[in-house]
Amino acid sequence: MSDLFTYALRLGDDALIAAQRMAEWIAAAPQLEEDVALGNIGLDQLGQARSLLQYAGSMDGRTEDDLAYFREEREFLNVQLCELPNGDFAHAMARLLYFASYQHLLYDELRASADETLSGVAGKAVKEVAYHVDHATQWVLRLGDGTSESHRRMQAALDELWPYTAELFESDDLVRRLPVAVDPAGLRDEWERRVLAVIDESTCSRPEASYQHRGGRSGQHTEHMGFLLAELQHVARSHPGATW
């Protein structure tokens, strides 16, 4: 596997798995308007995933569908933050704030990549995720600075997901030696500045974590990943090659 293939898979898998969790919200959000908003966001993420998986597949003769539907759990390289099961609405907004803020910084820098496909995908996606950040920010502020119950739930969600954020910024040999990649370690300070500013304004307190989960980038996932993939993949695997 080339470095570029692996790098495109990492970014594509993040977007694909995030999209799958977002899609679960459709018809389950607190209001119809939010169903549509989260559906739009999920489809943005799925569009990013498709472009990136197509690109990865073009390097080893596989299609985007091959990569999405016919890989095993250990072959997925997404961060664990994306695969955790949905909780309440505050949980969804906390995850979106953490993830989209990271994606926004990443895509913003990736626009300058010497790889034309990566920079093209990033150029389109950076506008999409800017809106995702805004959507999450609006809700974190309102839930955090809302009723005592919404504040309690927002704080719980921010705390619960914080130990999954360090993985987003994990650097390794691959991103350091691949010239067209962005080393995510360099995004961490600005990400913290932005996310903590939202958390402060929401009147929630800054989350702390004594332990940070890792492993997604090398295919080690939480126990929830298998169930997610079963739902994502079972139709394609039950009817291989089917078209409609």
Next chain:
Amino acid sequence: MTVEPLWEVFVRSRRGLSHTHVGSLHAPDATMALRNARDVYTRRQEGVSIWVVPATDITASSPDEKDEFFDPAADKVYRHPTFYDVPEGVDHL
């Protein structure tokens, strides 16, 4: 769950045209109403500008007043600007 306030949504489909009423939605405040309107009413490139107005701030004519409000205009054909030619190149009149 408490029902959030209702907002009326107006979208300008492109520069040079007026904002047109496209529907309504629920949102907790004006900022979220604008965002919801973006997601619900402009996701297929329907617009370049959005207004949201609290539905309670709209004063509407009453169906009971239909006769005196609207019927008298029915036979005033001279009020229609149909007695002169529109110059070429004037659109959206």
